[in-house]
Amino acid sequence: MTVQKQQTKRPLRADSERTVRAILEAAERVLAANPAATMEQLARAAGVARTTVHRRFATREALLDELTDWAARQFAEAVDAARPDAAPPLVALYQITANVLRVKTDWSFAMNRPVEDSHPEAARMHAEVRATCVRLFCRAQEAGVLRPGIDLDWTRRVYYALIHEAAKEGAGGEDIDALATRVVDTLLRGAGAPGGLAGA
Amino acid sequence: MTVQKQQTKRPLRADSERTVRAILEAAERVLAANPAATMEQLARAAGVARTTVHRRFATREALLDELTDWAARQFAEAVDAARPDAAPPLVALYQITANVLRVKTDWSFAMNRPVEDSHPEAARMHAEVRATCVRLFCRAQEAGVLRPGIDLDWTRRVYYALIHEAAKEGAGGEDIDALATRVVDTLLRGAGAPGGLAGA
DNA sequence: ATTACTTGCAACACCAATGTTGCATGTAAT
């Protein structure tokens, strides 16, 4: 009698998984706007009672941890889906940008939080993405897409920042492809005039 | 007897002003790292007792409000000091960048907080700076420094983001001028190769 | 030394968020 539902994840009444997702999504959304949001607020935003949240996540910390891991996973998947090590650098760059923008219109919370301590899993994923990104930029450099001699880690950080900025705009239901184009274009060409005085 | 120190701001024992500054600076620094920091933590970071903080700022909200205004003021001053409407666009751009980087190694807190509501003073200052920035970019565009037809507000946001990113690095005691150069260079030229495939 | 002022420290009341429990309700399987 103990095990009559044979499935691995036991869907059972089938709502549990969905509820967790709803909570995590609501948490990401609300915490991005207000990092000090109450459990009550998170619960309300997810459409459940506060006690239900506590049933799923023993403590607030536990919820934040799960959220951090979950966001990192989505982030990594969005990057990997673009075949960053196989596709031509420019194509991969564009694809990654679009994928990331699509997955999360705004990361601000789970992304910008100190993930280094006590989150080995998330930290690993972020580091991996970072490495993938630098690898891609390196290929791009060899292909003549990126200027030679440029600081690749600085470039990566600028890239992150551009995506972040574009994501804010994306909340208004803009066209993802247009945003991705703008990000890549800005990253590569900047805002200066072609024959400009930039070298002065 | 009531007024024997005639000065407008009554320096008196002369420490009060200094203490307030120390508290605000510490608050900015600590809150940037942890927006949920305790009054106790802020006090310790400022090198004073918690009660002293409460003597200067009736409530936590009051402290945050003052901090917001204070940061906005410094921001505005850093920009104005560069004569953004008089100096040649490129010079002004560089000067603003350096000034801002010098004044605040990290804004993240006072800058990225919802300043629109209940902070009319700070909101006004930020709006003014934003306008000044766009005006400068407009002049830069006319001077052939910025590409014609480019979205000036997007450019401004990218500029802010670049400064923000450079500021993180600046914490490590890097050379301000080198950072400013990098920011301006990245803003104008991006990271792509000159004759690159960027137009593809 | 006295005065004016500020700070640190300890103690306190207060409150809001956290985390817990029990119970009634609802729903989908059996």
Place this chain on the structure above:
DNA sequence: ATTACATGCAACATTGGTGTTGCAAGTAAT
């Protein structure tokens, strides 16, 4: 109908941060 599960609700204890007060000590003027 019964079983198995999940939820909402109300009530509760606990905790940690906030804001207050009183007092002793320290410092710079007079």
